[in-house]
Amino acid sequence: MTMTRRPLLLAGLFAPAIARAQPAWRPDRPVRGVVPFAPGGSTDVVARVLSDTVGTLLGQPLVIENRAGxxxxxxxxxSVAKAAPDGHTVLIHSNAHVIAPSLVSRMPFDPIADFAAVAHLGRIPQVLVVNKNLPVTDMASLLVWLRANSGRINFASAGIGSANHLGSEVFRAAVPGVEMQMVQYRGGGPAMAAVISGDAHMAVDPVASAVSHIRGGSVRAIAVAGPTRAGILPDVPSASEAGLPAWTAAAWFAAFAPVRTPAPAIAALNAAFNTAMERLAPRLGELGVERQPQYATPEALMAFVREDMVRSAAVLRAAGVQPE
Incomplete structure (x- = not known):
């Protein structure tokens, strides 16, 4: 009798621990991962790199859906703000999420109040590149050239409100007294093409898309924005190393859910995305994506998003950008 009851008693003791180890929530059908841009961009690439692993961890596929416009x-x-808050729809977005209110006067949703933060999906540092025929080789010689040519400088940008545009405006603010003409192109590709051809003197671009042009010698890299070098451009100094510590800029990515999505669903999604980021770190690193573990929790991510919205709005206001 005693021998029969002992395993049952032990099972009873361990049952709470086993229950705690099981996910409190799991999706019962595929999860929609809405990317609000066309296929092929940085946000879409990050979403698709993560999707299979996240789906495996959740026990249901994460299906990427591009809804551009x-x-x-x-x-x-x-579409995500108005989706059912049941954990089966997530928005996979970039810092354009917090830039929108600075561009659009009548927003159809609130980027903060209508969303629940899920997970930070890394950042891509930005790099300053110049036309290869410019008589500059580093930040010091560039600053001398800029001051000598103030008022005659074309600075290519990927469109008002883009991460490239923000990085460009922060650079312009870090070089007071130099007049630069910001020329807006329809995306990062055309802006880079303008620098290569000589139609523009310089541009700021995410390292992921600029690296092939830099390695191929069609443009010259001057510095990576921020205090540290980029992993895929180890030979390019950081802005701090180059003597311009005020210049910090990066594109970031994150997952959000509709507000009022239950906390257990947010926790399960957060765990799946964070685990996928860890497992796929080498692959993401090849794309220039750097993890930022300090924003791993939904609470830390939301605090960061709020702060970045304020920072971005200030940069765009200083640049004279008004919501339309």
Missing amino acids: GAAGLIGSE
Whole structure:
């Protein structure tokens, strides 16, 4: 009798621990991962790199759905804001999510109040590149050239409110007294093409898309924005090393859910995305994506998003950008 009851008693003792180890929530059908841009961009690439692993961890596929349209991806974002808050829909977006209110006067949703933060999906540092025929080789010689040519400088940008544009404006603010003409192109590709051809003197671009042009010698890299070098451009100094510590800029990515999504669903999604980021760190690193573990929790991510919205709005206001 005693021998029979002992395993049952032990099983009873361990049952609470086993229960705690099981996910408190799991999706019962595929999860929609809405990317509010066309396929092929940085946000879409990050989403697709993560999707299979996240789906495996959740026990249901994470199906990427591109819903492009509107300034800063408004159409796709609005579809998630209005989706059922049941954990089966997430928005995979970039920092364009917090830039939108600075561009659009009548927003169809609130980027903060209508969303729950899920997970930070890394950042891609930005790099300053110049036309290869410019008589500059580093930040010191560039600053001398800029001051000598103030008022005659074309600075290519990937469109008002883009991460490239923000990085460009922060650079311009870090070089007071130099007049630069910001020329807006329809995306990062055309802006880079303008620098290569000589139609523009310089541009700021995410390292992921600029690296092939830098390695191929069609443009010259001057510095990576921020205090540290980029992993895929180890030979390019950081802005701090180059003597311009005030210049810090990066594109970031994150997952959001509709507000009022239950906490257990947020926790399960957060765990799946964070684990996928860890497992796929080498692959993401090849794309220039750097993890930021300090924003791993939904609470830390939301605090960061709020702060970045304020920072971005200040940069765009200083540049004279008004919501339309």
